[in-house]
Amino acid sequence: xxxxxxxxxxxxxxxPILLQWLKESQPDxxxxxxxxxxQESFPIEEINAAGYNAIWHGQKSWNGVAILSKGYEITEVQxxxxxxxxxxxxxxxxxxxxxxxxxxxxxxxxxxxxxPKFDYKLSWIKRLKKRTDEFITMDLPAIIIGDFNIIPTxxxxxxxxxxxxxxxxxxxxxKAYQALLEKGWLDSIRSxxxxxxxxxxxxxxxxxxxRNAGIRLDHILLSPYLASxxxxxxxxxxxxxxxxxxxxxPVWIELEKDx
Amino acid sequence: xxxxxxxxxxxxxxxPILLQWLKESQPDxxxxxxxxxxQESFPIEEINAAGYNAIWHGQKSWNGVAILSKGYEITEVQxxxxxxxxxxxxxxxxxxxxxxxxxxxxxxxxxxxxxPKFDYKLSWIKRLKKRTDEFITMDLPAIIIGDFNIIPTxxxxxxxxxxxxxxxxxxxxxKAYQALLEKGWLDSIRSxxxxxxxxxxxxxxxxxxxRNAGIRLDHILLSPYLASxxxxxxxxxxxxxxxxxxxxxPVWIELEKDx
DNA sequence: GGTGTATGGG
DNA sequence: CCCATACACC
Numbered sequence: 001x002x003x004x005x006x007x008x009x010x011x012x013x014x015x016p017i018l019l020q021w022l023k024e025s026q027p028d029x030x031x032x033x034x035x036x037x038x039q040e041s042f043p044i045e046e047i048n049a050a051g052y053n054a055i056w057h058g059q060k061s062w063n064g065v066a067i068l069s070k071g072y073e074i075t076e077v078q079x080x081x082x083x084x085x086x087x088x089x090x091x092x093x094x095x096x097x098x099x100x101x102x103x104x105x106x107x108x109x110x111x112x113x114x115x116p117k118f119d120y121k122l123s124w125i126k127r128l129k130k131r132t133d134e135f136i137t138m139d140l141p142a143i144i145i146g147d148f149n150i151i152p153t154x155x156x157x158x159x160x161x162x163x164x165x166x167x168x169x170x171x172x173x174x175k176a177y178q179a180l181l182e183k184g185w186l187d188s189i190r191s192x193x194x195x196x197x198x199x200x201x202x203x204x205x206x207x208x209x210x211r212n213a214g215i216r217l218d219h220i221l222l223s224p225y226l227a228s229x230x231x232x233x234x235x236x237x238x239x240x241x242x243x244x245x246x247x248x249x250p251v252w253i254e255l256e257k258d259x
Numbered sequence: 260x261x262x263x264x265x266x267x268x269x270x271x272x273x274x275p276i277l278l279q280w281l282k283e284s285q286p287d288x289x290x291x292x293x294x295x296x297x298q299e300s301f302p303i304e305e306i307n308a309a310g311y312n313a314i315w316h317g318q319k320s321w322n323g324v325a326i327l328s329k330g331y332e333i334t335e336v337q338x339x340x341x342x343x344x345x346x347x348x349x350x351x352x353x354x355x356x357x358x359x360x361x362x363x364x365x366x367x368x369x370x371x372x373x374x375p376k377f378d379y380k381l382s383w384i385k386r387l388k389k390r391t392d393e394f395i396t397m398d399l400p401a402i403i404i405g406d407f408n409i410i411p412t413x414x415x416x417x418x419x420x421x422x423x424x425x426x427x428x429x430x431x432x433x434k435a436y437q438a439l440l441e442k443g444w445l446d447s448i449r450s451x452x453x454x455x456x457x458x459x460x461x462x463x464x465x466x467x468x469x470r471n472a473g474i475r476l477d478h479i480l481l482s483p484y485l486a487s488x489x490x491x492x493x494x495x496x497x498x499x500x501x502x503x504x505x506x507x508x509p510v511w512i513e514l515e516k517d518x
Numbered sequence: 519g520g521t522g523t524a525t526g527g528g
Numbered sequence: 529c530c531c532a533t534a535c536a537c538c
Contacts, residue, residue: 009538010521034538036522061522062537109538203538204519247520247538268528269531293528295532320532321527368528462528463529506528506530520538527532 001098002026004252005218007033007106007147007201011064014246015043021239022050027252028070029097031104032056033147034246035064035090042066055079059090065104065146072098081105083127091124100226100257101135101142107149110167118167121149125176129183135223136184141257144185144221147248150177152187155197156216168215185221188253192233200235201248209240218251229256260357260514261285264477266292266365266406266460266507270323273505274302280498281309286511287329288356290363291315292406293505294323294349301325314338318349324363324405331357340364342386350383359485359516360394360401362387366408369426377426380408384435388442394482395443400516403444403480406507409436411446414456415475427474444480447512451492459494460507468499477510488515 004027008014011032022030030052035042039058047054047068056066057079067074074095081092091106105128110121128144135142151169154160163169181187189198199214208214222230233253240249263286267273270291281289289311294301298317306313306327315325316338326333333354340351350365364387369380387403394401410428413419422428440446448457458473467473481489492512499508 013521034521111538204521206519244520272531293531370528463531465529467529503530521536523534523536525533528530 001028001255001257002252003029003102003143003145003220003255004250005031005033005104005145005147005220006250007218007246007248009034009036009246009248011035011037011042011066013244015046017239017242017245019046019050020242021236021250022052025236025250025252026070028072029102030068031102031145032066032068033064033104033106035059035066036062037064055093055095057090057093063090063106065090065093065106067093067095067097067102067104069097077101081124081127082131084123087124098257099141101140103132103142103144103146105144105146105148107147109149110170110173113165113167113170118170121167122172122176125173125180129176129180132180132185133183139225140223141225142223143226145219147217148177148219149217150174150219151215151217152177152190152219155195156199158199158213158215163215168217181221184224186224186227186230188220188222188230189216189233189235189251191230198235199237199249200251202240204247218248220251220253222255226255226257230254231256260287260516261511262288262290262361262402262404262479262514263509263511264290264292264363264404264406264479265509266477266505268293268295268505268507270294270296270301270325272503274305276498276501276504278305278309279501280495280509281311284495284509284511285329287331288361289327290361290404291325291327292323292363292365294318294325295320296323314352314354316349316352322349322365324349324352324365326352326354326356326361326363328356336360340383340386341390343382346383357516358400360399362391362401362403362405364403364405364407366406368408369429369432372424372426372429377429380426381431381435384432384439388435388439391439391444392442398484399482400484401482402485404478406476407436407478408476409433409478410474410476411436411449411478414454415458417458417472417474422474427476440480443483445483445486445489447479447481447489448475448492448494448510450489457494458496458508459510461499463506477507479510479512481514485514485516489513490515
């Protein structure tokens with residue numbers, strides 16, 4: 001079972017790229033972020049034509065998340081992160097696919113720091129922790145996957161000193177991420193390549209991709225139940241080099257579920 | 260000598276289409292309208308790479324005209340229509356190429372009627388007549404070519420009755436066009452096909468091209484000196500059907516100059 | 519730099 | 529419908 005995440009930065013503008021990548025990569029489950037499209041503008045016909053069924057939660061202009069599946073039924077569980085009924089941003093969708101809980105998220109960016117957006121990010125992570133701790137407690141097969149907008153450690157950024165006061169790298173955010181992991185989640189890509197420099201995002205500006213001035217923001221966390229089934233994984237970095245690509249690259253793992 | 264006119268509706272957005280059409284059509288001289296680009300944004304490198312030299316008069320957002328030539332020197336004569344120094348719209352550029360005067364124009368649309376925009380159109384036609392009458396008087400080899408925004412007669416519009424109060428078809432405008440012709444100019448396409456339904460523009464809306472709900476707006480007028488050299492001509496209608504095409508189609512003639 | 523939105527123009 | 533502009537956000 002191949003499971004992937006891809007922040008598309010606009011599903012409509014990115015559709016040709018997405019379809020090309022799906023064709024070449026053939027993931028079974030794909031989590032998408034930053035649809036930037038209202039609910040009714042999701043290109044479900046083209047996604048279906050590519051062999052995938054999908055659930056999604058759109059929103060005008062911003063955010064938006066989706067889960068695609070090839071050949072597996074998708075049972076939607078949540079279309080918002082519990083804990084704040086006032087929060088109307090489309091950043092979370094949760095489903096059960098092939099008996100695994102999939103938590104697809106687009107975590108708030110949080111910039112500028114300090115400020116209300118940063119506070120929102122921290123409170124969002126708290127709500128996420130509350131929700132996902134349960135899966136560990138219950139020893140469920142679960143995956144937290146998506147664009148976390150969190151640079152976990154200094155080896156995940158090309159120039160750490162420049163990022164100290166950026167919400168993606170602020171110490172409070174890294175600590176909150178560590179606290180999440182300490183509950184038992186496995187950062188699958190980092191566990192596969194403990195010492196390698198791995199990035200998933202390169203800014204459009206300043207030829208960041210050409211200079212490999214990247215950061216690692218997109219993560220796939222496995223609950224202990226699933227962790228031993230991790231077979232392989234990687235970042236489809238070349239996709240970031242395609243014409244008209246997103247500023248993120250797809251990240252994927254191969255999971256052996258029936259161990 | 261093949262001479263063409265093409266309202267590109269945005270030179271930057273249309274560049275791939277323009278280059279493809281140039282390659283297939285191989286005109287010697289091309290007049291472009293609606294560049295919709297400031298002077299410095301004209302893609303001269305790509306035009307040069309396609310084998311053409313060019314002069315142009317750009318403007319931010321609107322209007323803009325250019326003359327392209329393959330293998331002939333372009334001697335610019337005017338980059339505005341004489342007669343109103345206050346008029347800053349880039350709608351006229353005039354050059355001598357291979358001893359022929361080329362008057363490339365993008366005549367004002369004039370809608371809504373009545374109103375100041377319509378008045379501007381009529382006064383613009385007056386200025387054009389004043390300028391071009393001279394070429395007839397002097398019996399020069401001259402061509403007036405471009406997007407006239409004038410439907411000359413009722414056979415040049417799919418549904419004449421709907422257009423009576425449109426500035427493109429208002430009787431005052433048609434009369435002004437006739438007055439121009441009566442001085443001696445030959446409407447080359449109409450002269451080649453006296454009774455045929457020929458359109459050069461189809462609105463983007465309402466599937467106008469699929470329904471062939473078109474109008475004839477783009478004209479190539481020949482001074483008497485040149486008229487007898489007209490060999491053939493046509494509208495490259497299929498180009499209007501290309502993906503991401505302009506709402507106009509290119510119009511062209513073959514001219515035998517050395518009779 | 520590359521999404522999205524909105525508005526003006528045709 | 530499809531240019532262009534200006535702006536917000538990342």
